Amino acid sequence: MRIGLDVAQTCSERHGCGWVADRVATAMSRVCPGDEVILYHQFGDWLNWSTSQGTAIGRANVLAPFMGSSWVDARIAWKRIEAGRSNLPGEPEVVHSFSFQAPIVGNARLVYTVYDLSLWTHPEFITESDRLSCQRGMLNAIHSASALVFISENSRRDFFAIFPRPERVRKLPTTVIPLAARFPCVLAARASLNSGSWLSIGAMDPRKNFAVLLDAYEIYRARSKRNRKLYLAGGRGWKSEATWNRIKELRRSGAIQHRGYISDSELQRLYEEAFAFVFPGHYEEFGLPVLESMSQACPIISSRNSSLPEVGAEAVCYWDGESAGTLAEAMLRLEEDEEMYLRLSREGLQRARSFSWEKTALELRQFYDQVI
Amino acid sequence: MKIAVDLTPMRQGGENGGVKLATMEFLKGLQACMEDELQFLFFTADDTHEEVAPLLRERDLAFCVLRRVGRGNISQAIELATRSKLLARSVLQKHGVEVFYCPFGTLFFGSDEFPTVVMVVDTLHRDFPFSLPVQTREWRELQFRKLIGSADFFQVISEFTAQRLKSLYNVPPEQVFITRLPIHGRLNTLSCEREPFFFYPANFWVHKNHEILLIAYQIYLAKCAGHRPWELVLTGHLDERARFLQQVAADLDITAHVKFLGHVAETELAKLYSTASSLVFPSLHEGFGIPIVEAMSFGLPIICGAETSIPEIAGNAAFYADMRNPQELADALYRIAGNEVLRSELVALGKERLKTFDFSTEVKRLADQFIAAARTRRAFRRRRVYLKDLNLIAVYYARALARKALNAAVDVPMRIEQLSNMLL
Numbered sequence: 001m002r003i004g005l006d007v008a009q010t011c012s013e014r015h016g017c018g019w020v021a022d023r024v025a026t027a028m029s030r031v032c033p034g035d036e037v038i039l040y041h042q043f044g045d046w047l048n049w050s051t052s053q054g055t056a057i058g059r060a061n062v063l064a065p066f067m068g069s070s071w072v073d074a075r076i077a078w079k080r081i082e083a084g085r086s087n088l089p090g091e092p093e094v095v096h097s098f099s100f101q102a103p104i105v106g107n108a109r110l111v112y113t114v115y116d117l118s119l120w121t122h123p124e125f126i127t128e129s130d131r132l133s134c135q136r137g138m139l140n141a142i143h144s145a146s147a148l149v150f151i152s153e154n155s156r157r158d159f160f161a162i163f164p165r166p167e168r169v170r171k172l173p174t175t176v177i178p179l180a181a182r183f184p185c186v187l188a189a190r191a192s193l194n195s196g197s198w199l200s201i202g203a204m205d206p207r208k209n210f211a212v213l214l215d216a217y218e219i220y221r222a223r224s225k226r227n228r229k230l231y232l233a234g235g236r237g238w239k240s241e242a243t244w245n246r247i248k249e250l251r252r253s254g255a256i257q258h259r260g261y262i263s264d265s266e267l268q269r270l271y272e273e274a275f276a277f278v279f280p281g282h283y284e285e286f287g288l289p290v291l292e293s294m295s296q297a298c299p300i301i302s303s304r305n306s307s308l309p310e311v312g313a314e315a316v317c318y319w320d321g322e323s324a325g326t327l328a329e330a331m332l333r334l335e336e337d338e339e340m341y342l343r344l345s346r347e348g349l350q351r352a353r354s355f356s357w358e359k360t361a362l363e364l365r366q367f368y369d370q371v372i
Numbered sequence: 373m374k375i376a377v378d379l380t381p382m383r384q385g386g387e388n389g390g391v392k393l394a395t396m397e398f399l400k401g402l403q404a405c406m407e408d409e410l411q412f413l414f415f416t417a418d419d420t421h422e423e424v425a426p427l428l429r430e431r432d433l434a435f436c437v438l439r440r441v442g443r444g445n446i447s448q449a450i451e452l453a454t455r456s457k458l459l460a461r462s463v464l465q466k467h468g469v470e471v472f473y474c475p476f477g478t479l480f481f482g483s484d485e486f487p488t489v490v491m492v493v494d495t496l497h498r499d500f501p502f503s504l505p506v507q508t509r510e511w512r513e514l515q516f517r518k519l520i521g522s523a524d525f526f527q528v529i530s531e532f533t534a535q536r537l538k539s540l541y542n543v544p545p546e547q548v549f550i551t552r553l554p555i556h557g558r559l560n561t562l563s564c565e566r567e568p569f570f571f572y573p574a575n576f577w578v579h580k581n582h583e584i585l586l587i588a589y590q591i592y593l594a595k596c597a598g599h600r601p602w603e604l605v606l607t608g609h610l611d612e613r614a615r616f617l618q619q620v621a622a623d624l625d626i627t628a629h630v631k632f633l634g635h636v637a638e639t640e641l642a643k644l645y646s647t648a649s650s651l652v653f654p655s656l657h658e659g660f661g662i663p664i665v666e667a668m669s670f671g672l673p674i675i676c677g678a679e680t681s682i683p684e685i686a687g688n689a690a691f692y693a694d695m696r697n698p699q700e701l702a703d704a705l706y707r708i709a710g711n712e713v714l715r716s717e718l719v720a721l722g723k724e725r726l727k728t729f730d731f732s733t734e735v736k737r738l739a740d741q742f743i744a745a746a747r748t749r750r751a752f753r754r755r756r757v758y759l760k761d762l763n764l765i766a767v768y769y770a771r772a773l774a775r776k777a778l779n780a781a782v783d784v785p786m787r788i789e790q791l792s793n794m795l796l
Contacts (some may be wrong), residue, residue, distance in 0.1 A: 045785040075782045120587070123696030129502040131696065135583055143623045162587065162698060164594035166625045 002036045004092030008043035009099045011054040021098035022055045027361035029062045038090035042066040042074030044103030065089035081106055094368045100137035102144055109146035109371050116285030117158035125207035127238060147173045147371040151286045152307030175367045179286050180355040181295040183268040189297045189346040193338055197229035199274035201289055203237030209280045210243045215324035220331045228275055232258045271296035276334055287311040294348035299341055301330050315347035376413040376469040380438045381476035382420045386609045386635035389575050390662045391493050395475040397555040399427055401735035413467055435463055470746040478515045479522055487745040490519055491527040494659035495536040503578035514768045518761055525745055529553050529660040532681035551738050553660045554729035556669040559642040569603040571648035576613040579657040581695055588701035590624040595706050602709045603629050610634045645670035650708050654695040661685045665729055668722035673715045675704045689721035
């Protein structure tokens with residue numbers, strides 16, 4: 001089969017969509033050596049100034065027709081495709097979009113990734129420009145997609161709650177593909193309470209609920225005998241002024257450490273060294289940090305909303321989002337209950353081992369068969 | 373008093389949206405209020421010159437100073453800059469105009485010799501920038517830059533817009549006055565049977581948020597399984613975006629229940645208000661929100677969001693929902709359609725609230741401002757303003773032409789346009 005993959009977002013700062021596209025493309029080319037994988041570094045309206053940072057795979061079965069092409073050339077090519085005057089380069093049978101774009105793809109079948117529905121279910125957590133461009137992409141997909149890929153059951157549920165009516169859309173083939181961690185699993189679960197600090201990661205957006213985490217942490221600090229520090233990693237984010245000021249204040253007292261951008265290997269080390277990972281957000285499209293924490297055998301306290309129970313299953317200590325007080329209690333309990341701590345570490349690691357990009361790529365490959 | 377009025381930005385039909393309605397009502401109102409003390413000199417464009425005819429009394433004059441050569445801001449401005457500007461100036465001087473009134477918020481003609489009053493209806497291009505093409509955004513910013521420092525008085529249409537003008541452009545409060553737009557009186561109430569439909573009169577601009585309405589309406593239809601749903605009726609100038617939205621409606625399988633009526637004349641509008649069962653107003657940005665007072669006067673319940681000026685106008689007489697959340701809007705549609713008691717409560721609250729609006733008071737305030745403006749002696753600041761303006765205008769056109777050339781070669785996608793804009 002000839003499979004077209006949208007890797008346009010891998011050309012800019014690689015987070016979220018671009019990162020998923022990169023992993024799927026790499027794994028797909030490896031586990032499906034008999035198929036041709038065509039990478040599109042310029043995709044629909046998502047055109048890049050430069051493609052030099054984009055996913056590059058040195059394998060015989062991989063083509064990259066837009067690698068190195070300017071956005072002007074790409075625009076002209078896509079306009080011709082849109083007008084039906086030419087086919088996509090490489091003539092794929094299936095084209096898989098990873099960037100919220102749903103362009104016209106000639107006689108290929110468009111498979112569209114729906115990451116999450118927060119633009120409609122939680123519009124307060126997204127910027128207006130993102131909201132409008134995602135909305136446009138989703139509505140184009142309603143018009144033209146041949147199949148839908150979700151990254152959690154929760155997203156699939158949300159999607160059909162928002163589109164209960166259109167007959168064509170309800171009949172589309174759908175699947176849920178789990179993501180996988182960025183780094184390999186550690187070899188063994190933890191054998192005792194780790195001496196490290198609490199860890200939480202993510203940009204300081206309102207969605208991540210850092211305000212409640214800071215409240216909880218202060219309650220915890222007043223009551224804990226161990227007095228572990230809190231390590232925060234993530235950028236400034238959006239609408240974060242108040243949270244940011246509190247973090248600065250707490251940093252001065254030495255209780256909190258904060259880092260902005262961190263590399264993958266540093267992140268892996270943070271999970272490995274942390275006592276436990278706390279993730280009190282309001283909404284997650286998948287919950288990758290939970291999975292990554294599990295892969296390093298680091299126990300987790302997490303919210304129970306959106307897709308989080310799917311990824312965490314029974315291997316996570318859930319907090320139901322009632323108050324900072326109950327979150328602090330969960331933290332204190334984890335610190336006291338060694339048995340629970342070890343169980344979470346063990347079961348988490350076990351669970352993390354069941355996720356892999358190769359597995360995801362194979363599942364996708366089977367799904368493509370179903371689509372054509 | 374001699375007042376020159378710049379009506380050149382006026383377009384045929386409903387393209388200008390509420391601004392055109394407001395302008396016409398204020399002009400009529402001023403004539404009724406000031407009677408023979410008032411003489412109007414209208415500047416018009418050729419394609420809408422005829423529309424001014426009903427306003428012309430014996431003493432008023434209308435000068436057609438603009439031949440519209442094509443579509444778009446550039447052609448309009450080039451035309452104005454080269455041909456009509458001098459003509460308009462000589463008219464202003466010859467007739468001893470006392471006040472220059474620009475109800476469409478643009479200042480084409482040099483205003484230095486005459487006290488100038490400008491109506492500003494919103495600051496959409498700053499508050500909701502991504503809803504507009506870069507070109508339009510820059511055009512509006514240019515207009516604002518030219519206004520600030522040149523105009524003497526700013527007429528705004530809500531407390532909200534007054535606040536925005538102050539915080540975005542630092543306009544001193546003594547230069548700003550508010551005249552609200554309760555212009556529902558122009559529509560005659562008809563005694564008709566109510567029919568089961570939601571009504572939304574709005575042009576298909578991005579900030580009017582039709583996408584969410586269509587998605588929400590589709591959810592509402594699914595909820596109605598078993599009993600007869602209310603229909604959805606939309607009016608507004610049928611442009612390219614309207615065609616996109618018609619496609620969305622088709623994709624959502626709701627075409628049979630949604631009517632796109634296009635721009636309608638006032639009698640037809642009055643008929644729609646008289647027969648509709650509810651106003652749904654999902655707009656995310658308003659300077660005032662004329663349909664709110666119209667719905668109140670026609671006894672319709674209102675569903676709207678607490679965005680920008682809307683809560684200031686609708687007060688407690690509306691059913692509020694988050695207009696970015698289609699499920700919440702669908703619930704609101706369902707509740708309003710299914711609950712007659714709630715509807716009549718809202719209608720009663722609307723009638724009560726409408727008593728706090730009176731258009732003749734607003735016209736009086738405008739007339740008083742004109743009298744005050746005519747008394748102000750202008751400081752002679754012409755040259756400085758001119759240089760600053762020229763610079764702004766030059767930069768604007770250089771960018772616009774570059775963009776135009778690029779767009780002619782390749783249709784530049786939004787993302788690249790935004791990236792390139794940062795570089796330019």
